Amino acid sequence: MFYSKIKAVGAYVPEYTVTNDDLSKIVDTNDEWISSRSGIRRRHFSKGENTSDLAAKAAEVILKKAGVKAEDVELIVVASVSPDYATPSVSCLVQSKIGAVNAVAFDIGAACSGFVFGLSTADKFIKSGVYKNALVIGSEVLSKYLDFEDRGTCVLFGDGAGGAFLERSEEGGILSEDMGSDGARGLSLTSGFRNVVNPYCEGERFIHSYIEMDGREIFDFATRTVPKSVEALIEKAGISVEDIDIVVPHQANARIVQIVARKLKIPMEKFYLNMEEYGNTSSASIPIALNEMDNKGLIKKGDTVLITGFGAGLTWGSMLIKF
């Protein structure tokens, strides 16, 4: 039986930052509203780099930290809802940019749960013996999908990329997971819609490329679903809440995290939050946080870390990882 273990985490975030005060100059909002409702104070926006550029830079950081050459990477999985193109995939662009000539590369779309879904997918390939290692990345340039006239969404999101290098191991690594989807509620958070118009099916072109969200619906979904998912995960893993050393939640909203913490009876001190600096970077938020913690020496060898993502789809995914 094989397991997969995280050998290194890494991230790359564009340098340019936009504060809540900056946004209040172009849209009817203010720092007090944004920070008190979401915990967000700044976000990083790309000034031209696309999703695969961010992902490739994150990949280089990860491989350097792991001490692994690009040509030795066997699998690249990129989770993204903001790809450069519909095709080629972000992962194929990353493969080319970093020179991972021997890797198989594909993308998955599970929005803010994407990093957890990506780790889970790579874990299956490693566990089954198909591949010995995998690079899993979440990368987003959400700024290109933001309607800067919609104050309900444009203040919440940011750009960035992060990921992990997974390697076959004698011991886990990835200990347990709980994932789920609720497509029936999917239209409460959408982006990138275009209807079918062609010479055989005429009609008015209808494109909704911007992120559109029913914030209350997503808030309600997250605060109900995440605690249930974590409880299911803990039960499957046969551990208790006290055994969890660190919780790295998807960085959407500090209030959501506080409610989740209260429901699970996990002290807030165990949760790592950095949405203040980056906003919601969807699939990238969890690995950016893991990388920041790693750089600060906040994750020790042997720590049991719970990661939990939720978002569009609707999707959710929680995972227990032994570092």
Ligand code: UT7
């Ligand atoms: O990755 C997962 C994706 N998304 C999420 O996790 C988001 C989940 N939802 C949320 O985080 C919250 O619902 C929001 C932060 C999006 C909104 O907070 P809320 O407390 O649910 O506010 P609301 O949407 O009910 O809006 C309350 C008021 C409204 O004004 P009225 O109708 O009460 O007069 C909005 O128009 O706040 C107004 N508002 C704003 N005011 C200033 C909405 N956006 C803004 C803004 N600045 N940026």
